[in-house]
Amino acid sequence: MDKFLDTIQENFDKFRIVIKYTFIGCLITIALLIIFAFLCKTCNTFFKDLNANPQKSIKKIDFLLKIAPKSAFLYYLKGHAYLNLDKYDDSLKYFEKSLEYKEYADTYSEMAVTNFKKERKITPKVLDLFDKAIKLSPENARIYQERASVYFIAGEYDKSLNDLEKTYTITHDECFISISADVYLQKGDYCKAYTYYEAFDKQTGHNSVFKDYAMFRCHK
Numbered sequence: 001m002d003k004f005l006d007t008i009q010e011n012f013d014k015f016r017i018v019i020k021y022t023f024i025g026c027l028i029t030i031a032l033l034i035i036f037a038f039l040c041k042t043c044n045t046f047f048k049d050l051n052a053n054p055q056k057s058i059k060k061i062d063f064l065l066k067i068a069p070k071s072a073f074l075y076y077l078k079g080h081a082y083l084n085l086d087k088y089d090d091s092l093k094y095f096e097k098s099l100e101y102k103e104y105a106d107t108y109s110e111m112a113v114t115n116f117k118k119e120r121k122i123t124p125k126v127l128d129l130f131d132k133a134i135k136l137s138p139e140n141a142r143i144y145q146e147r148a149s150v151y152f153i154a155g156e157y158d159k160s161l162n163d164l165e166k167t168y169t170i171t172h173d174e175c176f177i178s179i180s181a182d183v184y185l186q187k188g189d190y191c192k193a194y195t196y197y198e199a200f201d202k203q204t205g206h207n208s209v210f211k212d213y214a215m216f217r218c219h220k
Contacts, residue, residue, distance in 0.1 A: 050077065050080060050081055050084065051084060054080075054081035054082070054084040054085050055081075055085065057077070057081045058078060058081045058082070061074055061077055061078045061081065062078075065078075070101050071101070072098045072099070072100075072101035072102035072104065072107075073098070073102075073104075075094050075095070075097040075098035075101070076094075076095065076098040076104060076106070076107050076110070078094040079091045079092070079093075079094035079095035079097075079098060079107070079110065079111075079114075080110060082094060083110060083113070083114050083117075086117070088114050088115075088117060088118035089118075091110075091114045092111060092114055092115070092118075095107050095110060095111045095114065096111075103136060104136075105132075105133040105134070105136035105137035105140050105143060106133070106137075106140070106142065106143075107133075108129045108130070108132040108133035108136065109129070109130060109133040109140075109142065109143045109146050109147075110146075111129045112126045112127075112129035112130045112133065112146070112147070112150070113146055113149075113150065115129065116150050116153075116154075121154065122150060122151070122154050122156070126150065130143065130146075130147045130150075139170055141166075141167045141170040141171045144163040144164075144166045144167045144170070145163070145164075145167045145176075147163050148160045148161075148163035148164045148167065148179075151163065152183060152186075157183050157184075157186065157187040158187075160183050161180055161183055161184070164176050164179055164180045164183065165180070168180075174200055174203045174204050177196055177199055177200040177203070178196070178197070178200045178208065180196050181193045181194075181195075181196035181197045181200060181208065181210070181211075181214070182210070184196060184214075185210055185213075185214055190214045190215075190217035190218040191214075191218040193210070193214040193218075194211060194214035194215045194218050197210065197211035197214055198211065
């Protein structure tokens, strides 16, 4: 009888341990879910601040760099924040620091944009940086979009249109049809602009603001 009771007690003790650790496991899981939700909310706020309040973002990044001092991504974000502040030398410094730890295609692309804004023209270095970015990530639509913007600002409309076409091929996002129409309009090719506005409107159901103007100029 004693042996039977001992067996029951032993099994009960094992069951209690299982319950205990299952309970602890549940608490840990719940805690991790809460932390994950908090981090998601923090990240969303952080990325909004990166554009809206880059100076505030830099303080947050500096805090995170104390925890992860070799994070290429954090240095990339810091470079991006300084770019938003138009502090090009600081921006380039942190982009280069990012590359010391890991090569990101977006880092090279942002460095190209920074150099373009700093020099106010397309230099061989700007093009070389874009080429490095594309070599690392040839299907990264953002790189072609950024280079298209640089070409557009520089007045090199045909090259801008080529990159916009590549961006559309990758993303199938209709907004790049509309952007291409805007470039054709700026270029003075009104008939082509009208064709693109018309294609965009048919695909999206929109009524492009400049479509009628492009049609008027096309038939003038």
